[in-house]
Amino acid sequence: MAKLLPITYFPCKDLRKKSKKVVDFKSKEFQQLILDMDKTMQEKDGLGLAAPQIGKNINMVVINTSDGSIVLINPKIMRKSWKKESAEEGCLSLPDIYGMVNRHKIIRVTAFDKQGKKIKFIAEDLFARVIQHEIDHLRGVLFIDKAKEITKGKDKLEEMKKNDYC
Numbered sequence: 351m352a353k354l355l356p357i358t359y360f361p362c363k364d365l366r367k368k369s370k371k372v373v374d375f376k377s378k379e380f381q382q383l384i385l386d387m388d389k390t391m392q393e394k395d396g397l398g399l400a401a402p403q404i405g406k407n408i409n410m411v412v413i414n415t416s417d418g419s420i421v422l423i424n425p426k427i428m429r430k431s432w433k434k435e436s437a438e439e440g441c442l443s444l445p446d447i448y449g450m451v452n453r454h455k456i457i458r459v460t461a462f463d464k465q466g467k468k469i470k471f472i473a474e475d476l477f478a479r480v481i482q483h484e485i486d487h488l489r490g491v492l493f494i495d496k497a498k499e500i501t502k503g504k505d506k507l508e509e510m511k512k513n514d515y516c
């Protein structure tokens with residue numbers, strides 16, 4: 351059974367750590383974590399969720415797509431389009447805060463699936479944006495670091511900065 355995991359909120363320092371590579375794909379704990387993260391993302395209506403957001407600093411993200419959710423383990427962006435696009439983004443670790451972020455329009459990604467099989471694909475538009483946002487989490491980068499403008503929740507962001515959500 352998958353269970354709901356507590357979300358780590360900004361400005362918790364866990365969100366700023368660099369995540370470690372996953373080496374043991376086969377463990378029961380890891381397979382359970384994938385299920386739990388997926389359930390947490392679905393329940394919170396997120397487009398994606400990175401492991402640091404549930405307090406695990408490992409290179410793993412789940413992404414919500416129109417065809418269901420996918421898990422990307424040790425993901426890497428191999429190529430990025432020169433063309434970028436700006437759009438509004440939010441994050442489950444920064445509820446009710448939104449900002450305009452410039453992202454590469456098309457990316458080529460390699461990762462491992464939950465069985466440890468290597469996968470390669472090209473992502474465009476919103477799918478590419480979500481992957482870039484989630485991979486940033488694995489390096490301790492948040493969308494507010496890149497946002498050229500906070501469009502909603504500016505006051506809330508200032509309030510959150512004063513707290514310690516760990």
Ligand code: CO
Pocket residue numbers: 440441442443483484487
């Ligand atoms: Co996020």
